[in-house]
Amino acid sequence: MNPIQEGRVVIVGSGLIGCSWAMVFVSGGFQVTLYDIVQEQVTKALEKIGEQLKELEKIGMLKGSLKADEQLSLIKGCTDLKVAVEGAVYVQECTPENLELKKKIFGQLDLIASNDVILSSSTSCLLPTKLFTGLKHVKQCIVAHPVNPPYYVPLVELVPHPETDPSTLGKTYALMKKIGQTPVKLTKEIDGFVLNRLQYAIISEAWRLVGEGIISPVDLDLVMSDGLGMRYAFIGPLETMHLNAEGMLNYCDRYREGMIRVLKSFGPIPDFAGATEQKINQAMCKETPADPEHLNARRHWRDDCLVRLAKLKKEIKSD
Ligand code: NAI
CATH class of the missing domain: 3.40.50.720 (NAD(P)-binding Rossmann-like Domain)
Known part of the structure; x- marks a missing residue:
């Protein structure tokens, strides 16, 4: 061809x-x-x-x-x-x-x-x-x-x-x-489309948890990179539900009440400013100072990780 x-x-x-x-x-x-x-x-x-x-x-x-x-x-x-x-x-x-x-x-x-x-x-x-x-x-x-x-x-x-x-x-x-x-x-337009709506939901709860002093900014990021993110590179949140019980209906039976209880305890939309902003900025800059040289080096590392992940996903697909 x-x-x-x-x-x-x-x-x-x-x-x-x-x-x-x-x-x-x-x-x-x-x-x-x-x-x-x-x-x-x-x-x-x-x-x-x-x-x-x-x-x-x-x-x-x-x-x-x-x-x-x-x-x-x-x-x-x-x-x-x-x-x-x-x-x-x-x-x-x-x-x-x-x-x-x-x-x-x-x-x-x-x-x-x-x-x-x-x-x-x-x-x-x-x-x-x-x-x-x-x-x-x-x-x-x-x-x-x-x-x-x-x-x-x-x-x-x-x-x-x-x-x-x-x-x-x-x-x-x-x-x-x-x-x-x-x-x-998407069947119709919605502000933020889907990817950014999901991303903002995560950022928002991350901000509240750090703001309330429940977890440090670095540990918060680890919850994603070494926790949820590990599976999200391969399956989404809905399939995660399906697999984490005996199917979706069983998951809802088991966790419906707990999910609603926890979700009701979520705080208001953060203002992404003030003391929490300072705290998160300090933690991020300690790992990667916010100058072009350090940011670019870290971006390069991130892209290199994505290349390897893309390679792995390709191998898995052709298995
Ligand atoms: P960029 O600033 O790197 O590139 C914009 C390009 O448009 C420049 O080469 C500029 O010379 C050219 N340009 C300016 N006026 C023009 C005109 N009248 N006619 C033709 N070309 C013109 O921007 P970037 O990051 O590539 O973003 C482009 C679009 O992609 C934006 O709408 C952005 O929201 C979207 N996007 C960006 C992502 C990102 O992470 N950078 C991710 C997903 C979407």
């Missing part, structure tokens, strides 16, 4: 997420046009992608069946949006998280889009109704929210606008699967 796919993808914005998306799409054999407003930014992004693809090949973590050089040759830079979008099947917008800027860009895309191309945004928290309402091509618009770094963390939340055509959702879902990501469908 020819690993090169029909159809070309456009990435709008060649920053952190734009470059990652480009790498994921070429790993799936798609041609990619990487668009940004400044040529220098595009050139730098292409260089960075080239280096990363080579490095991934060296450590045996390059995705897809094409070699690094072949994947790189599928990406072309561009600074003319109209030229970039002409004849494309899918556009993934990755510009800074700013509503006015994104609305302007989707307004421009709306003027030049064909009636088939899918217009997708990587936004972390802007709702589809804020981004797409009033666009002529609203039926073709969708949010496809990745998780950083998308190359190792495959989840993509697909969030439709109320007027998004079901075929747009279906095609985007199929495309994400084709490039090896893990898409999930």
Whole structure:
């Protein structure tokens, strides 16, 4: 089978997420046009992608069946949006998280889009109704929210606008699967989508427990990294319930009352400021001082762990 796919993808914005998306799409054999407003930014992004693809090949973590050089040759830079979008099947917008800027860009895309191309945004928290309402091509618009770094963390939340055509959702879902990501469908928009709602629920209780002096910030993080997180890399909270008793119904029978009792004891939403903020900041900075050098070193370590975890998950899947 020819690993090169029909159809070309456009990435709008060649920053952190734009470059990652480009790498994921070429790993799936798609041609990619990487668009940004400044040529220098595009050139730098292409260089960075080239280096990363080579490095991934060296450590045996390059995705897809094409070699690094072949994947790189599928990406072309561009600074003319109209030229970039002409004849494309899918556009993934990755510009800074700013509503006015994104609305302007989707307004421009709306003027030049064909009636088939899918217009997708990587936004972390802007709702589809804020981004797409009033666009002529609203039926073709969708949010496809990745998780950083998308190359190792495959989840993509697909969030439709109320007027998004079901075929747009279906095609985007199929495309994400084709490039090896893990898409999930939301039936309608909700503030924070799903990933951040779960994340904020955890952060909120973590903050209260540390604020009340029940546990230290470092030990709190261990509860996740060496406790809950161990299984969450493989199964979610609902399957955890199913397996932690004789099935889901038995779990609810056994733990329903206890869960409700504990949940009723949760405190109000923290203000994420004041003494608790100082306490948590101090503890975090002791481990990793908040300067670019230390933060980047720790991020590098985290990404390295994710590479190894991704490798393990791949091995387990192909067992
Ligand atoms: P970034 O700041 O690294 O990159 C933004 C890029 O957009 C830059 O290359 C910039 O030159 C370009 N740009 C600015 N104005 C433009 C315009 N008018 N047309 C085309 N390109 C333009 O930002 P990052 O982190 O890559 O984020 C992009 C999007 O992805 C945001 O919506 C963000 O919320 C979302 N996202 C970010 C995640 C993260 O962890 N960084 C995770 C998931 C989603």
